Structures are given as C-alpha cells and as structure tokens.
Amino acid sequence: MSNKTTSWDESREELLKNPEVRKGYDKAERVYQLALQVRKIREKAGISQSELARRMGTTQPAIARLEAGG
Numbered sequence: 001m002s003n004k005t006t007s008w009d010e011s012r013e014e015l016l017k018n019p020e021v022r023k024g025y026d027k028a029e030r031v032y033q034l035a036l037q038v039r040k041i042r043e044k045a046g047i048s049q050s051e052l053a054r055r056m057g058t059t060q061p062a063i064a065r066l067e068a069g070g
Contacts, residue, residue, distance in 0.1 A: 035069040
C-alpha cells in the first residue's frame with residue numbers, strides 16, 4: 001500500500017483526460033464565470049438582487065440561484 005497522497009490538481013488533471021468529464025468541467029466553469037459577472041455588474045450598479053429581478057421580470061430567488069451558478 002502506498003503512502004503517496006495525490007493533490008487535487010493531480011486528481012483533476014487525471015479526471016479531465018476523460019472527454020465527458022472535460023465537457024462537464026468546461027460547462028461548469030462557464031456557468032461560474034457568468035455568475036461572477038452578473039453579481040459584479042449588479043453590485044457595481046448598486047442594486048439589490050430584488051431590484052435586478054424586478055427589472056428582469058423574475059424573482060429574487062432566481063437571481064440568487066443565477067449568482068450561485070445554478
């Protein structure tokens with residue numbers, strides 16, 4: 001039995017060799033980046049999630065999910 005530990009970076013790189021895993025990872029990264037941009041722009045504009053939701057014709061929980069990457 002080996003005592004060698006594997007770092008997260010090493011594990012991730014190994015997993016990402018699988019094309020299906022890579023596809024999912026890349027999609028999740030795009031969603032995460034979009035969520036960050038929405039939040040950053042909203043905060044820069046000085047508006048709440050509720051106000052953004054009102055302007056978009058949706059609900060505050062929908063904005064919260066969007067900003068959480070959901």
